[in-house]
Amino acid sequence: MRLLFSEKVILDMRIAVRGIGIVGGFGCGIGDLKEALIAGQRTPQMTSLSINNQTIEMPVHLCNTFPVERFVNKRALRRVDHFSRLAVLGSFLALEDANRLQNDHENLAVIIATGYGASKTTFSFLDTAIDYGDACASPTHFSNSVHNAAAAHVSILLKARGPNLTVSQFEMSVPSAFLAARQWLEDKTVEAVLFGGVDEYCGVLGYCWQRFFEPDPTIQMKPLEWNSDSAIPGEGAAFFLLTRDEGDKPKYGFIRNIQIGHIRKNRPQVPEDTFLFLGADGHKFSGTHYALCVQQDTPSAVYTPHYGSFPASFAFDMAIAGLSIQERTIYATPEHAGDNSGLKIVSDQKDLVSEQISCLKFSCEGEFAMVTMSVT
Amino acid sequence: MSSIPPVPVTGIGCLCAAGANLNECMDSLFAGKRKPLPPTRFSSDHQVAYPVFEITSAFPADSSNQRSDILFTAELALVAAKEAIENAGWNREGLKNRQVGVCIGTTVGSAMNNEEFYRSYRSGGNPSMEAITRFLNSNPAKVIAAEFGLTGPCQTVVNACSSGTDAIGLGASWIRSGICDVVLAGGADELCRVTYNGFISLMICDTSPCRPFDASRKGLNLGEGSAVLVLESSDLCRSRKHPARASVLSSGSGCDAYHLTAPAPDGRGLKQAITAAMTACDKTVGNVAFVNAHGTGTPDNDRVESLVLNELLPQIPYLSTKGYTGHTLGAAGAIEAAFTVACLEAGEIPASAGFETPDPELLTTPVKHQTAVNGSIAITQSLAFGGNNAVVVFGKGDS
Numbered sequence: 001m002r003l004l005f006s007e008k009v010i011l012d013m014r015i016a017v018r019g020i021g022i023v024g025g026f027g028c029g030i031g032d033l034k035e036a037l038i039a040g041q042r043t044p045q046m047t048s049l050s051i052n053n054q055t056i057e058m059p060v061h062l063c064n065t066f067p068v069e070r071f072v073n074k075r076a077l078r079r080v081d082h083f084s085r086l087a088v089l090g091s092f093l094a095l096e097d098a099n100r101l102q103n104d105h106e107n108l109a110v111i112i113a114t115g116y117g118a119s120k121t122t123f124s125f126l127d128t129a130i131d132y133g134d135a136c137a138s139p140t141h142f143s144n145s146v147h148n149a150a151a152a153h154v155s156i157l158l159k160a161r162g163p164n165l166t167v168s169q170f171e172m173s174v175p176s177a178f179l180a181a182r183q184w185l186e187d188k189t190v191e192a193v194l195f196g197g198v199d200e201y202c203g204v205l206g207y208c209w210q211r212f213f214e215p216d217p218t219i220q221m222k223p224l225e226w227n228s229d230s231a232i233p234g235e236g237a238a239f240f241l242l243t244r245d246e247g248d249k250p251k252y253g254f255i256r257n258i259q260i261g262h263i264r265k266n267r268p269q270v271p272e273d274t275f276l277f278l279g280a281d282g283h284k285f286s287g288t289h290y291a292l293c294v295q296q297d298t299p300s301a302v303y304t305p306h307y308g309s310f311p312a313s314f315a316f317d318m319a320i321a322g323l324s325i326q327e328r329t330i331y332a333t334p335e336h337a338g339d340n341s342g343l344k345i346v347s348d349q350k351d352l353v354s355e356q357i358s359c360l361k362f363s364c365e366g367e368f369a370m371v372t373m374s375v376t
Numbered sequence: 377m378s379s380i381p382p383v384p385v386t387g388i389g390c391l392c393a394a395g396a397n398l399n400e401c402m403d404s405l406f407a408g409k410r411k412p413l414p415p416t417r418f419s420s421d422h423q424v425a426y427p428v429f430e431i432t433s434a435f436p437a438d439s440s441n442q443r444s445d446i447l448f449t450a451e452l453a454l455v456a457a458k459e460a461i462e463n464a465g466w467n468r469e470g471l472k473n474r475q476v477g478v479c480i481g482t483t484v485g486s487a488m489n490n491e492e493f494y495r496s497y498r499s500g501g502n503p504s505m506e507a508i509t510r511f512l513n514s515n516p517a518k519v520i521a522a523e524f525g526l527t528g529p530c531q532t533v534v535n536a537c538s539s540g541t542d543a544i545g546l547g548a549s550w551i552r553s554g555i556c557d558v559v560l561a562g563g564a565d566e567l568c569r570v571t572y573n574g575f576i577s578l579m580i581c582d583t584s585p586c587r588p589f590d591a592s593r594k595g596l597n598l599g600e601g602s603a604v605l606v607l608e609s610s611d612l613c614r615s616r617k618h619p620a621r622a623s624v625l626s627s628g629s630g631c632d633a634y635h636l637t638a639p640a641p642d643g644r645g646l647k648q649a650i651t652a653a654m655t656a657c658d659k660t661v662g663n664v665a666f667v668n669a670h671g672t673g674t675p676d677n678d679r680v681e682s683l684v685l686n687e688l689l690p691q692i693p694y695l696s697t698k699g700y701t702g703h704t705l706g707a708a709g710a711i712e713a714a715f716t717v718a719c720l721e722a723g724e725i726p727a728s729a730g731f732e733t734p735d736p737e738l739l740t741t742p743v744k745h746q747t748a749v750n751g752s753i754a755i756t757q758s759l760a761f762g763g764n765n766a767v768v769v770f771g772k773g774d775s
Contacts, residue, residue, distance in 0.1 A: 009475070009529055009555055052502045110631070117534065122489050123498075125574065130495060134420040134573045142574035143637045143761060147486060147534035152762030155633040161648065164631040164764050165542065168486040168534045170515060176531045183549045187380075189652075204488075207497055211505050262527040367530070 009260045010269065013182050016243045016250035017373070019098025021090040021196075022319045024236035024307040025061025029093055033306075034323060038349070041220070041305045041334035044232055049206050056210060057217045060201050061234030061308030065089050071096075072157055079140055080153050083118035083200045087150035088157060090196050090237030095158070098241040098251070100192075109162035109190040110151050111181050113173035113197045115311020117147035117166075120202035150198060162190040171286075171361060173197065174314035175260055175369030182258070185244050196239030197315030209233055221305040223280040224338035224345060226291040231282030234308015238315035240322070249376075252322030256356065256374045263366040267293045271372055275330060275354045276300040277317045279361030281309035289362035294343055299354075301346045305334040314369065317359040321373045328352045328375075379658035382775040383548040384613040384620035385605050387464025389456035389562075390714040392601025392701045393429035397459055401700075401711075402718045405726040406746060410700045412585045412597045418569045426581045428567055429599030429702030447514035449485035452602035452707070453564035457520045460560065464606035465618045468524055474612075477528035477556040479547040480516040480604075481539025481563035482706035486532055489570045516564050520604075528556050534706070537670070538629075538760035539563055540603070541709030544768050545627025547607050557612050563710035564602035571705065572598060578637060580674045586703075587730035588671035588696035589678045589742045596672040599702020603710035605717075613774070620774040622717040625659065625753060628652030632763030638676055643684035645765040646757065650688050653755070653767040664692045665751030666725050668716045669742065670759045671696020672703050673730065677759055682738040693749055695742045699729025709758040709766060716756040716770055724748045 022029065025044060026036035036042055044059040065085040068077065071092040080088065091110070095101040125141035143149065148166040155164050163184060167177035174197040181193040209215065213229045222230040245254065259268055270276060280290050281304040294300065307316050324330055332349045339345070356374040388398050394409070395401035404410075414425035416432065431452075443451060461471070488511050496503035513519070517532040529550060533543045540563025547561030575581050575598060582595040613620055630648030632640035639646070654660075667689055669681050673696070685694055697715050704711055719725045728742035735741075752775070757767045 011555065050500060053500055114534075116488055117486065119488055122487060122570075123494060126489065126491060126494050126570065127498070129573050130498070134569075134576070135422050137573040137577040139574075139577040139579075142577055145487075145489075145574075146483065146536050146761050148536050148760070148762045148764065149636060152631075152636050152764075155631045155763065156635070159633050161631050161633050161645065163629040164535070164762060165546075166534045168515070168532050169517065169530060170512075172530065176529065179529055179531065179550070179555070180546060183546075183553060186553070187549070204494065204497060208505065208508050260529055264525075265527045 011258050013255060014245045015182060015185055015255040016245055017240055017252035017255060017322050018243055018250055019094040019241035020252060020319050020322050021093025021097060021239040023063050023086060023089050024316065025063060025234055026306055028067045030097060030323060036306050037331035041336055047206060049203060049210060051207060051210060058206055059217055059232050061232060062201060063236050081118055081121045081144045083121065084150040084153040086200060086237040087112060087154055087196060087198045090239035091154045091194050094194060094239035094241045100241060105158045105160040107162055107191045108160040109184050109193045110154050110160050111165045111177050111193055111195045112151045113167050113177035113312050114147060115168065115170050115173055115199050117168060118145050118149055119205060120200055121145045123204055170311050171363040172367050172369055173312055175258060175371065178258060181242055185242060193242045194239060195242055196237055197312030198237040199235055199310040199312045201233055201235040220336040221282045222336060222338035223282045223302050223304050224341040226287035226341060227284050229282060229284050231309040234310050236307055238319045251326055253325035253373050253375050255371060257372040259370045261368055263289060263368060268360055268368050268370045270298055270358060271356065273354050274356045274358045274372060277321055277357060277359045278302045279314055279317055280304065281313060283364060285364035286362045289366060296343055299344050299346060301330060301333045302337050305337055314361045318371055321357040321359055324352055324357055325373060325375050380626055380656050381552055382623035382625050382771055383551045383607050384610055384774050385622045385624060385717055386608050386613055386618050386620055387460045387606035388621060388714045388717060389459025389463060390603040390711055391455055392704060392711055393431055393599055394700045398714055398718060405697060405700050408727060410729050412702060415567060420569060420572065422576060424583045426576060426583055427585060427597050429597060430567055431600055445510060445513050446519055447485060447510060448566040449482055449564050450514040450516050450519040452566060453480055453516040453520055454523055456562060456602035456604040457560055460604040460606045472525050474557040475528045476526040477550050477559040478517040478521045478526060479531045479543045479559060479561045481533040481543040481709060482516050482565055483536055484565050484568050484571060485514060485516045486534050491569060520560055535764050536761035537705055538709055538758035538764040538766040539706035541758040541766035541768055542629060544605060544624065544710065544713050545766060548624040548627060551607050551609050558606065558608045560604050561607055562604035563707040565600055565705040565707040567598055567600040582673060585730060586673035586699055588673040588698055588728060589738065590731045591733040591735040593673045593675060593678060595674050597702040599704040601701060601704045601707050601711055603707060603714040605713060622720055623771045623775040625769040625771045625775060626653045626656035627768045629766045634763050637761050639680040639759055643680040645763055646684045646759060647688060649765040649767040653769045657769050659753055661689055663751055663753045664689060665720060665749040665754050667692055667694035668712045668756040669694050669696050670757055671698055673698065679738065682740045686739040693725060693743050693747055695725050695728035712756045713768055716754045720754045720770055720772055
């Protein structure tokens, strides 16, 4: 059902979240995520970049995909790159979490949202052509560099033969791709959708980060300081096993509503009695939109310092919302996230008293998306 | 079973090596014109110059379309969108007052792979961010939305070679579910050295003009272009009394879950996609006028498609139009959808370019000559890396 509210899409639904699979700089799986949220802000890894013959240190929230070998043997993984491993690991974790890993996946759709795709492999392919000549460019790198390679690997390994979709819409990739998940569940195209957001870090992205933002390597991510650039890049995958409402109580509640729009025309319509997770990630161009659009009395939290900044990160806030619904707990905003936002930011862990949580994300250009999840 | 509601197609824009707009393209197809040549915008050190279908004419439409701040893929998408919007009888102001979504398929248009930038970066240089900024400005769906001031859902589908077909199916679903009044759906892709080298590395490029379904076929030729279809709600179409050129009756997709680059030999995903689409629109094989096949000219693709067409759509005339356009990757499904609608309107299909000699291994053959077709619906289908298979069924007029 659509309520057209001055050229903003508002869709109500009742999609059950059965399982969550997540891998980020904080670790692997919903248990590691919970520990990280309780422990507080995590220090990212330091990486080195060489620019103009100078070595520059840069913090990045990097992932270890080694645990994927728990699900898939090394032989099957030998041509699967880091980007696809993130997706495979997130997918298997979500199915395991839902206790459906051993199910027949014939009627399972796979949807992946990504901002940049397999960027590392894209440049590895260029390396082979530059180093050895065009005629010796690597076919393995080429076929794995295609944006939908990750979704393909997931489908092949799971024998998932439902529709398969990859969407790339930068920061709006996750909410945009979610429209298809909702559609396929609503019109009964499939029984279940494995839906995830994935992005990887690579040296070229690090270089771009340096050139665009000139970050101070010692600074901590302060996403609530709207007017400063403090973003720290990250990478990872967050997957969800989604089904229609089957009349039971799903582990992580329901996705009830999505709004998509642009501040050129409108503002997100934040439900009453919701708890707001802000996708602010230390970019001042998007930070100003939160400052403009979020009401000061709406209880809010921000978790981006736990996993970093990358286009598909909206899925991470959705995962935290699912965990919060399961645990009936709102985790504390990391203490260094900044405090000049003027908002009602939750700084200590507390019980979730509201029935719902809304995840809000703005792009730098002013696009916005808000997904509301609820207990019932 | 009852069918899902048809979605009117009220306008089409298309450009590729065959022509600068849909009419020019159709004239070329029915005249049997095709001229693959070595690429002119980039060079390579391959011993053979693999032919491509490049847009070599002066940039179509007026010069206001030419922008230096976006990739050529996005420029192509803008040109096609503009033609489609005009063809549909819309103008910018009219669209701004509607809920308009944009759903565009691409491959190159979403790939951060600027070679000049990367060569400088890896040699320890300090390359300018111009190429990266251009890439960031060039998400095809976002570019169209920004150009026309559209604030509905915006989605760039990156499903490799089925992206354009998937985008049209998804766009139609946005209309059916009431998310949008109008959707600009299609695909866009440009030729570039990276994909040129990539497809050659996979040893699936022909050194001669491609020959889909022919016994002597050796592979594909790459191409470039864009097509955009204006899809809109039946109510809106009726209220503004604009005739539908065709209707999207249904779509279907299925994944082989078999191999990253090769289709499943039994065509299971394609069968699933066709079956899903035909079931959704509640039509039978007897209604089908023709099939616009993916028909890349690679031995594997054409073998699988022929197998599936023989099994599910026996005796239905089919063709590949890639002999006229090359394989335009993320744009292919959209360009072929545009051709499918135009052929359904014309009641005839052009010869399947490049097909001369039947392959004894294939149980079916495409049309060798321009052929009149009967039937109320037509099917266009795409197969892609990752084992993706996508199908759209079009019906005549407003069906």
